[in-house]
Amino acid sequence: xxxxxxxxxxxxxxxxxxxxxxxxxxxxxxxxxxMLDTMRALDGAGLAAPQIGVGLRxxxxxxxxxxxxxxxxxxxxxxxxxxxxxxLGDEVAEDWEGCLSVPGLRGLVPRYEHIxxxxxxxxxxxxxxxxxxxxxxxxxxxxxxxxxxxYPRRIEDLAWFGYEAEIAGLRELx
Ligand code: NI
Numbered sequence: 001x002x003x004x005x006x007x008x009x010x011x012x013x014x015x016x017x018x019x020x021x022x023x024x025x026x027x028x029x030x031x032x033x034x035m036l037d038t039m040r041a042l043d044g045a046g047l048a049a050p051q052i053g054v055g056l057r058x059x060x061x062x063x064x065x066x067x068x069x070x071x072x073x074x075x076x077x078x079x080x081x082x083x084x085x086x087x088l089g090d091e092v093a094e095d096w097e098g099c100l101s102v103p104g105l106r107g108l109v110p111r112y113e114h115i116x117x118x119x120x121x122x123x124x125x126x127x128x129x130x131x132x133x134x135x136x137x138x139x140x141x142x143x144x145x146x147x148x149x150x151y152p153r154r155i156e157d158l159a160w161f162g163y164e165a166e167i168a169g170l171r172e173l174x
Contacts, residue, residue, distance in 0.1 A: 003052040014148040048145030059142035080119035088114040108160035
């Protein structure tokens, strides 16, 4: 079922989400199905449970020829329960991000270029990957939602924050 996505300003987006205590679980499976339906209906690269008003540590992401991210490398469909991120090295890269909770806007956000992440799949099996670039960016963005952080708080210079339809000129300045 496609769910309503909370938008920036809704205080529920600022809460720290709770760990999921039981995996696998039928209710969890319904939540995940709703998150995937919602992400795909809106052409999102990812979605975190707090964005549909559920304060649990669950994220989903997938990038396949996404019209909102035409230049992005593909990222496999992934569901992560109770994810944890470990930066690998201190290399940081800046790139443009958007968010279904901040519709119409894009901002330039620094993220770790290389990370390891781990979590549980919906069947309770362990997921562990070492990734870089856009894949690493998507995971960091989604996991930030679990700690109540929306990407505009990560923008270091708000000159690089604007409406998607207007920022072609900003991109050329970089
Ligand atoms: Ni987001």
